[in-house]
Amino acid sequence: MINVNGKIVSTSDLSLENNRGFLYGDAVFETLRVLDDKVLFLEDHYFRLMSSMRILRMRIPMEFTMEYFEEQVIKLVQANNPSNHNAFKVRFTVYRDGQGKYLPTTRNIGFIATYESLSQGVYTFSDAPYEVELYKDFYVTAHLLSNLKTTNRLINVTGSIFAEENNYQNCLLINDSKNIAEGLNANLFLVKDKVIKTPPLTDGCVKGVMRKQIIELITKHPEYTLIEESISPFELQKADELFLTNAIIGIQPITKYRKKVFATEVASDLINRLNAKIRLLS
Structure with a gap:
């Protein structure tokens, strides 16, 4: 129905x-x-x-x-x-x-x-292998319409086909300034030392509902600082962690990008904080 x-x-x-x-x-x-x-x-x-x-x-x-x-x-x-x-x-x-x-x-x-x-009620954490690559056939245009979830998702569709054909679990989309905008179906966060970065809306990422929740959790976190700032592809392999977020998966850790293997501790911690927030709201 x-x-x-x-x-x-x-x-x-x-x-x-x-x-x-x-x-x-x-x-x-x-x-x-x-x-x-x-x-x-x-x-x-x-x-x-x-x-x-x-x-x-x-x-x-x-x-x-x-x-x-x-x-x-x-x-x-x-x-x-x-x-x-x-x-x-x-x-x-x-x-x-x-x-x-x-x-x-x-x-x-x-x-x-x-x-x-859905098989699970609350959000669950998975550290199973999750490899990503850049998708460079087409670029996200950094303007207001890119922040919306419209039914025009051809970059996401062709990027998903590319990922499947090359055995990647996801791809990262690049905007017209050659910075990372987001994943195919999720917003991106990068952890380096005690700073967590996510691309600003002005870089063309979707204005994700889960993105907002995670930003709020990080802002209140006693150990980490949140920055909304452009992420260059060169920063990816220098990161300690990378993870993706959307309203259905919650938080998905990225375990590998090219030759770099990433930790998952921050993503695991944030999933626990996210589920605690949901329990308080229910």
Whole structure:
């Protein structure tokens, strides 16, 4: 079952040949982790979605409140949970609904929400081998649209194919200034001594909800200093640790980049702090 514009249905009757999300990438989405019928970091997801819709000049309905957003997500999960499973991944896609070509005839929106079951409730730590490489066929453009989660993800798609073909678990994307922007599906953090760096939004990375959570945890950490600063590819092999973050995986340590093998202690510590924060919120 899926949620299409507030209705739980088995299949969508949306017309792809007229759907602007399909035709022009005129859509944004949120990927949410739902635990025990609660949307983790609900407020951050909602306000990022609202901000993205405003930037794209979509017309936001008056009823599209945070409570409505949460209600639609939970309604979907409950409709697909006869066995009382407790953890889900929900993708909530908002598209501009209407005719037109590049110029839309209306600014109204529609949405579709889909789900997947997750095997683990809280975030788990894995130090299994996880090797990355730079993806240099295409570059991320360092501007505001790159911060949004739109349905135009061709760099991420082609980069994922490159990673699979070369037996990498992920790739790091480079922006047009030749600095690291992010991973294929996650934000990047670099640990060197007692300083943890992550690329600033001005470098073109997605404005990740988990990125925000990890920045807050590091800011409060008694041992480490957080810096939002450009990361050169030359810094990667000098780092003590590298790890990736998103709302579904939490924190994924990178164990190898080229000839460098990395530690995972900071990532492990932050996963524990992240799960402690979630328990306090529940």
